Amino acid sequence: MSTVLRSDALLGGTILSFARSIGQIVLQRNAATGAFVFAGVLCASPRLACGLLIGALAGTVVTIITESADSPALRDDLYGFNGALAALAAFTFIRDASQAAAVAILAAVSATMLAGKLARGLSRFNLPMLSSPAIIVTWCWMPLLADRGEVGALGPVAKSLDALIEAAFAGLAPIVFASGALAGGFVAAGLLAARPARAGWALAGSALGAALHGLGGADDAILLSGACGFNAALVALAAAPLGARYAFIGIAMAVVIERIADSAGIAALTAPFVLASWTVIALARASRKDCVL
Template structure:
């Protein structure tokens, strides 16, 4: 009986670690956040949900192989989420299910290996790795394998408070390559489960990012669809621990970088969030004169 209980407890611990790894996609080491993120992806697309599970599992398995027990990144469940994002990209941009699954597994493996290397390099500068490994790996295969078929026209939506509110929630969905206000609302609920202020910052970042894109000339239908808010939302989450003004700077920087990358004809993914967050972290360090050694994963709150 004691052996069975111990086995059940070990399985429960592994399941919580798996969910926390998914939660790290939105910078939260929280099992409830991860579970709600999975539910958000499942509601948007069962196919994408399979990709999320494949990528997270692959990333976790590789991390156990390449890392020592007790390594900070392994302890904090910081490897699985890059594998998850790499796999989600494969299932998003490749139509054939078999090819998408194969690319997802390979991409998740390489993203996890790269995360290990980049974590050590960026630790010298006290910068978090964020989703940079998944972005780099996806950029490597995207020009070769991505299908550029017609995705359909975005329906026209009348402007107003309710559409703008829906757009703020929908702006969170592309963080997991999902779409729709329902998926975004479930992601917001996951952030709320970790810390209510996190949900507030994410929604504020999504709304402000959408407005800035609109001011920059983005089509109203695209803005109201929620396609313009996810990088700003992530940047707000990353910079909020540094203070309100840095969060606002990060949001603006993410939008500017995203527009520049889009103009270059490159799939931005979450690169604007990563670059804006790194810039704001360095800026805050310079302005505050901070020279103390800190944890490079400080923006991934523990809960």
């Protein structure tokens, strides 16, 4: 009986750790967050949910093989989320299911192996790796394998208060390559489960990011679809602990980077979030040093 109990406890701990690694997609080491994020992807697309699991599992296996038991990746449940993001990108940009699965596995393995190297390199500057490994790996295969089908035109939308609120929630869904206010609502619920303030910052970042994109000339239909909020929401989550000033600076930077990338025809993915977050972290650190001096 004691052996069974120990086995159940080990299985339960493994599942919780795996869920926490998925929660790291939205910068939260929280099992409930991971469960809600997965539910959001599942409600948006069972196909994408399979991709998320494939990538997270591949990342887990690679990390267990390549990292020591006391490594930060295992200790802080950082092993699955870049693999999951890399796999989600494959299932998003490749239509053929078998090809998407093959690329997803290879991309997840590559992103996880790259994550260890980047984490060690960035640690010299006290910067987190965030989603940079998944971005780099996805950029490597997209020019060769991504399908270039036409995206259907978005219909007219009403600029009501309800539509604006839905757009703020929908802006969280593209973090996991999903779409729609329902998927974004699950992501927000996951953040709420971790800490209510995190959900507030993410929704505020999504809304502000969309507003700034609107000032930059983005189409109303695109703005209200939620497609313009996810990078700003992620920056808000990353920079909020540094203070509201840095969060707002980071959001503005992410929007500018995203607008430039869109104008150049580059699939920015979450690169604006990563670059803006690194910048505000460095600015905050420099400001603290100046205050000490």
